[in-house]
Amino acid sequence: MTTSARCIAILLGLLSATGSGAAEPAAQFAPAQGNFILGCAGCHGLTGVSNSTLVPSLKGLVGYYLNVPDGRAYLSRLPNVAFSTFNDRELAAVLNYMVFNIGAGSAPAGARPYSAAEVGKWRKQPLTEVTLSAYRKKLVETLISSYQAPAEMRGYSAAATQ
Numbered sequence: 001m002t003t004s005a006r007c008i009a010i011l012l013g014l015l016s017a018t019g020s021g022a023a024e025p026a027a028q029f030a031p032a033q034g035n036f037i038l039g040c041a042g043c044h045g046l047t048g049v050s051n052s053t054l055v056p057s058l059k060g061l062v063g064y065y066l067n068v069p070d071g072r073a074y075l076s077r078l079p080n081v082a083f084s085t086f087n088d089r090e091l092a093a094v095l096n097y098m099v100f101n102i103g104a105g106s107a108p109a110g111a112r113p114y115s116a117a118e119v120g121k122w123r124k125q126p127l128t129e130v131t132l133s134a135y136r137k138k139l140v141e142t143l144i145s146s147y148q149a150p151a152e153m154r155g156y157s158a159a160a161t162q
């Protein structure tokens with residue numbers, strides 16, 4: 001079993017364990033939130049809070065990337081996003097849920113939501129392990145120095161350990 005499959009299996013176990021039994025817990029979620037839970041929360045946590053030295057936290061932070069074009073593209077080019085099983089429309093909805101709900105307060109005023117076409121274009125140019133660390137570091141330093149992003153965005157440090 002891959003790590004992500006194991007995460008999802010654990011998560012599904014938790015969801016069914018905490019359900020009242022009277023209703024299907026998954027049916028209570030809007031599709032984008034449900035897809036985030038299925039495809040992303042196993043690693044990122046239900047609310048985008050994770051052990052941020054291993055997996056970057058998203059809550060209240062992820063919207064900062066929408067300040068710059070490379071940051072917008074970055075969110076669709078991440079390997080776990082680009083290669084997810086969601087189609088472009090579903091993936092755009094998951095990213096919009098992530099940016100505007102989980103990342104609430106961090107996206108710049110008036111930021112456009114992602115369209116299926118935009119996500120479809122960028123996911124065809126996925127970042128690799130080699131390119132990702134340097135690309136992220138450059139983005140994060142720009143967001144901290146010019147867009148008031150908090151320094152805690154430096155917390156994810158896989159780049160330093162590779």
Ligand code: HEC
Nearest residue numbers: 004039040043054055056062075078079080081084098136
């Ligand atoms: C297997 C675990 C895993 C899954 C599943 C996963 N991610 Fe990630 N995510 C990571 C890791 C690890 C990183 C750090 C960059 C990297 O190594 O890809 C990351 C990075 C990110 C980032 C960048 C945050 C930053 O500050 O750099 C975003 C946004 C993101 N993921 C969103 C998602 C979304 C949306 C999904 C579901 C479609 C998802 N991830 C699924 C592990 C995961």
